[in-house]
Amino acid sequence: MKIVYTDVxxxxxxxxxxRVAIGARRRxxxxxxxxLVPPKRSHSAAAQGGMQASLANTVKGEGDNExxxxxxTVRGSDWGADQAVVRMFVNTAPKAVRELAAWGVPWSRVRRxxxxxxxxxxxITLTESEQAHGLLAQRDFGGTRKWRTCYVSDGxxxxxxxxxxxxxxAHGVPVHERKEALALIxxxxxxxxxxxxxxxxxxxxxxxxxxxxxxxGGAGRLYRVTTNAVICEGMGAALALDTxxxxxxxxxxxxxxxxxxxxAGILVTExxxxxxxxxxxxxxxxxxPDYEPEKKELASRDVxxxxxxxxxxxxxxxxxxxxxxxxxxxxxxxxxxxxxNLREVKEICRYFLGVDPAEAWxxxxxxxxxxxxxIRTDASGQCPTLRGLFSAGEAACWDLHGFNRLGGNSVAETxxxxxxxxxxVADFCQGPDGEINVPTGLVRDAVAAQQAALxxxxxxxxxxxxxxxxxxxQVMTDRVGIFRDGRELAVAVDELEALLLRSRRIGVRSEGxxxxxxxxxxxxxxxxxxxxxxxxxxxxxxxxxxxxxxxEDFPRRDDAAWLQRTLATWxxxxxxxxxxxxxxLQVSTMELPPGWRGYGERNHIEHPDTPARAATxxxxxxxxxxxxxxxxxxxxxxxxxxxxxxxxxxxxxxxxPR
Amino acid sequence: MSDTRQINxxxxxxxxxxxxxxxxxxxxxxxxxxxxxxxxxxxxxxERQDPSLAFDFVCRAGICGSCGMIVNGxxxxxxxxxxxxxxxxxxxxxxxxxxxxxDLSVDTGTWMRAMTERLQxxxxxxxxxxxxxxxxxxxxxxxxxxxxxxxRCIECGCCVAACGxxxxxxxxxxxxxxxxxxxxxxxxxDARSDADFYELIGGDEGVFGCMTLLACxxxxxxxxxxxxxxxxxxxxMARAGA
Numbered sequence: 001m002k003i004v005y006t007d008v009x010x011x012x013x014x015x016x017x018x019r020v021a022i023g024a025r026r027r028x029x030x031x032x033x034x035x036l037v038p039p040k041r042s043h044s045a046a047a048q049g050g051m052q053a054s055l056a057n058t059v060k061g062e063g064d065n066e067x068x069x070x071x072x073t074v075r076g077s078d079w080g081a082d083q084a085v086v087r088m089f090v091n092t093a094p095k096a097v098r099e100l101a102a103w104g105v106p107w108s109r110v111r112r113x114x115x116x117x118x119x120x121x122x123x124i125t126l127t128e129s130e131q132a133h134g135l136l137a138q139r140d141f142g143g144t145r146k147w148r149t150c151y152v153s154d155g156x157x158x159x160x161x162x163x164x165x166x167x168x169x170a171h172g173v174p175v176h177e178r179k180e181a182l183a184l185i186x187x188x189x190x191x192x193x194x195x196x197x198x199x200x201x202x203x204x205x206x207x208x209x210x211x212x213x214x215x216x217g218g219a220g221r222l223y224r225v226t227t228n229a230v231i232c233e234g235m236g237a238a239l240a241l242d243t244x245x246x247x248x249x250x251x252x253x254x255x256x257x258x259x260x261x262x263x264a265g266i267l268v269t270e271x272x273x274x275x276x277x278x279x280x281x282x283x284x285x286x287x288x289p290d291y292e293p294e295k296k297e298l299a300s301r302d303v304x305x306x307x308x309x310x311x312x313x314x315x316x317x318x319x320x321x322x323x324x325x326x327x328x329x330x331x332x333x334x335x336x337x338x339x340x341n342l343r344e345v346k347e348i349c350r351y352f353l354g355v356d357p358a359e360a361w362x363x364x365x366x367x368x369x370x371x372x373x374x375i376r377t378d379a380s381g382q383c384p385t386l387r388g389l390f391s392a393g394e395a396a397c398w399d400l401h402g403f404n405r406l407g408g409n410s411v412a413e414t415x416x417x418x419x420x421x422x423x424x425v426a427d428f429c430q431g432p433d434g435e436i437n438v439p440t441g442l443v444r445d446a447v448a449a450q451q452a453a454l455x456x457x458x459x460x461x462x463x464x465x466x467x468x469x470x471x472x473x474q475v476m477t478d479r480v481g482i483f484r485d486g487r488e489l490a491v492a493v494d495e496l497e498a499l500l501l502r503s504r505r506i507g508v509r510s511e512g513x514x515x516x517x518x519x520x521x522x523x524x525x526x527x528x529x530x531x532x533x534x535x536x537x538x539x540x541x542x543x544x545x546x547x548x549x550x551x552e553d554f555p556r557r558d559d560a561a562w563l564q565r566t567l568a569t570w571x572x573x574x575x576x577x578x579x580x581x582x583x584x585l586q587v588s589t590m591e592l593p594p595g596w597r598g599y600g601e602r603n604h605i606e607h608p609d610t611p612a613r614a615a616t617x618x619x620x621x622x623x624x625x626x627x628x629x630x631x632x633x634x635x636x637x638x639x640x641x642x643x644x645x646x647x648x649x650x651x652x653x654x655x656x657p658r
Numbered sequence: 659m660s661d662t663r664q665i666n667x668x669x670x671x672x673x674x675x676x677x678x679x680x681x682x683x684x685x686x687x688x689x690x691x692x693x694x695x696x697x698x699x700x701x702x703x704x705e706r707q708d709p710s711l712a713f714d715f716v717c718r719a720g721i722c723g724s725c726g727m728i729v730n731g732x733x734x735x736x737x738x739x740x741x742x743x744x745x746x747x748x749x750x751x752x753x754x755x756x757x758x759x760x761d762l763s764v765d766t767g768t769w770m771r772a773m774t775e776r777l778q779x780x781x782x783x784x785x786x787x788x789x790x791x792x793x794x795x796x797x798x799x800x801x802x803x804x805x806x807x808x809x810r811c812i813e814c815g816c817c818v819a820a821c822g823x824x825x826x827x828x829x830x831x832x833x834x835x836x837x838x839x840x841x842x843x844x845x846x847x848d849a850r851s852d853a854d855f856y857e858l859i860g861g862d863e864g865v866f867g868c869m870t871l872l873a874c875x876x877x878x879x880x881x882x883x884x885x886x887x888x889x890x891x892x893x894x895m896a897r898a899g900a
Contacts, residue, residue, distance in 0.1 A: 649791060
């Protein structure tokens, strides 16, 4: 039996995982990253439009700061987020973007003087200040009150991933590529590594570690139509679920991005709309102002996707052989702007559609895009129910995004969570809880259990893994999508349950050494179905509409009954459904009590504690002459939750004497 | 429908870990669909005809560089290659110069990491002390755009697969490596001088090994200005080494 020992085992080589590993390495620990693919191929590279950080360099960002970013993020989440985590995030985001600048990311920069931009379909002139020249530029994104999204043309995730990937190499972090974790190794309530399959040789290897970090990204491939890379199959969530004790939070909170290219689902960035692009229907009519007069195309993603689906339902979609779609029109931005700031979009249109977006409209349709839920952790990234297990990035639910994530907050979250969780992982390893004492027999048993499961698949039953996977994806796209209702969801749960039972009878024909892609599909689809059931069961149980979770039979947000986080566990491996429990959010400690988001429906049911808390907050704001930091501290202290190195205030141009 | 085309995919098959495996081409028939890419064709083939076929796709949007392969004799990203642009017979081979994992799947990761370590292809900061609370250093907007132009490399390996020198010299850093040096050489945040870069690429495994066949430039999926960068670097290195 091959055993690899390390201090910190990071499962997932995207931005979050790499940044955690660098953080641990800098603290003198051995950190090792497992990755399905060469790490620079990770889905982080697909983040196009940018990363939110309240730098306020551009003239349209003036007045921006952590407070504004905080408010936008909480409203975007439809009050589902953990507000202390949001505060930790918005204070760290400027530090993260500046660290990346120092690591070589070629952020787009502010140019002094006049430039023409398109805002709300109108061509206007902005004048950038002399002082801002050469500092990081920001563009507009949905659901934000200031231009806050820092960007590298529209290859932001790529540039970030390459800088961080190269830093991981510079720091001597080993990345074991083409390795897939199949199970976490548990000793009672302590996680001590993972059983891993080598995807090139097929061999099983045990990795024993003091701390284990799951940073495996999202689960988009549970859906037939998704912007996600083919490796985003929710395997990190499944690892956690299979322990029986770790909970997944809010798995029903699934984001649909407004502008997936139709029908392939390939993403075109929100930056298209942020930079002035418009949505049009079959008749060429710009329809978003009819639904959302205030934010129009730049309401939050859940709202825009819902309005698009609604407009298509009313018969205004453009017809095609693959079904109806809408149009994204960026022609008015002009070729110069597209060539400089929307290069990937231009390439994607050229190669996949044969279209020049400077001249023709882009066919778009909402597509699954992001998993707000994930492995439930505390604000330090650690799982409360399994010591030594941490999670960061899209795989995690420390709960930055609640029920809807803002554009530009995910790629920001990867590096911010990496910075924060990396420190706490190091603290854990260097503290009294960091020691492990793992008998090799325990490790052997864990490996043997996985080997037995793989052996049972080879030459097993008569079910086809591919057929089951396609059926699951179709159920998720058809019945657990943008519009949900109780009847459809109940059918979805039944169908997924039947598929789960069938997946236990999958037979794999290919055998022998090597990658064996047929076997990979087989063991993954068994795991994917459990994650899919957490989404569908959570959605069926949640009888309200919040953020991206929209129930046509319960169209109002119901704070009185549902200001709660769903926790899904799978304690009995033979069960066919998860166990659901709920964790209430405390209105009495919120810095921003629940209210209207400023876009979308205005009809929520109030939580009984909201009026009292709102009065307290308002009284504090008006009665006392406090600086904004002191006021914030009075309302909801959070800095003690951050590692000491990340607690400082952030300097901005506007704070300096002009 | 009468106007749909049957395409013949001739796919390289070999499993190096299986002593019984002999490298060969296997032919599959796929019905062409509108907008079908090689990603869609191969995925459908694996879902419906042969679940054992090994290949690599990740983003399937031309962004991540996983799916470089030789398509009818030319290195390309398979995910954004439309079948309608190709004849009815399509031959798919794995990229040469990289270790073969199986079928169309090759190990670019080990090659790229070794190259990055050898060239120390990461930013070496001029000032390593950094206060993250302070306002960032300025950079001319035009220069940032120029650095990004070279930073767009996706390490797909097409330039290495197309390179005559790389087929003959295992230690040749390829256009991908030289482009990285050009990129850090352009970046004022990097403290290294041409003399430092000369130590890394001033030999036959670097700029002086290039035979100027320029296939790298022709096949680069990101249309990076590799020809210009290599020529420019060679002049600078000749000067630095003099």
